Amino acid sequence: MSTDIGPRVSELLPTETWDCLKTLSDAVLIDVRTKPEWDFxxxxxxxxxxxxxLCIEWIRYPDMSANLRFAEDVKDALDGATPSKLFFICRSGARSLSAANAVAEAFLSxxxxxxxxxxxxxxxxxxxxxxxxxxxNGWKARGLPWEQS
Incomplete structure (x- = not known):
């Protein structure tokens, strides 16, 4: 029996995420990677x-320290809005899972x-x-739109 009463974060494949973003105008995608990853x-x-x-670092480059204000940064970027869905993406799905849990917990609090x-x-x-x-696999390999600076 689980005693974990914290928020639960679900997962979707990139194509499923894209489909949700197409149909839900208030859904938001947050990329939690680092600036060099976004740029290069x-x-x-x-x-x-x-x-x-929304591009908000979960781990801050260059010292790779935890962004202790991550949930607050997300809320600030949302400017008071409470979207129906918040999607979190990183390189392979690990950092974004942690980030999603932190934000879910912050909203729940x-x-x-x-x-x-x-x-x-x-x-x-x-x-x-x-x-x-x-x-x-991943966003790029599944042929979803992306850009590079």
Missing amino acids: VGKPDLSSLGQSL EGKSVDCINVAEGFEGDVDPQKHRGGL
Whole structure:
């Protein structure tokens, strides 16, 4: 029997996330990777949906320290809104799961319920047999819109 009464974070594949973002105008995608990852690897492009991506580091570059204000940064970026769904994405799905749990907990502590969803596989996905990311699964490999600066 589980005694864990904290918020639960669900997971969706990148394509399922895209479909939700297409149909739910108040849903928000938050990329929790670092600035170098956004700049050099790329990031999801939601412009065809008329939406903007929120980029908020879960781990701060360059010292790779925890962003202790992450949940507050998310709330500040939402400017008082409580979206129906918040999607979280990172490279492969691990950091974003932690970030989603932190935000779900922060909203719950205020008595608000927000559906926080981790994007399984992340932006680059799993490592292939050649130890490369981006071709096996994930946002990029599934052919979803993305951009690179």
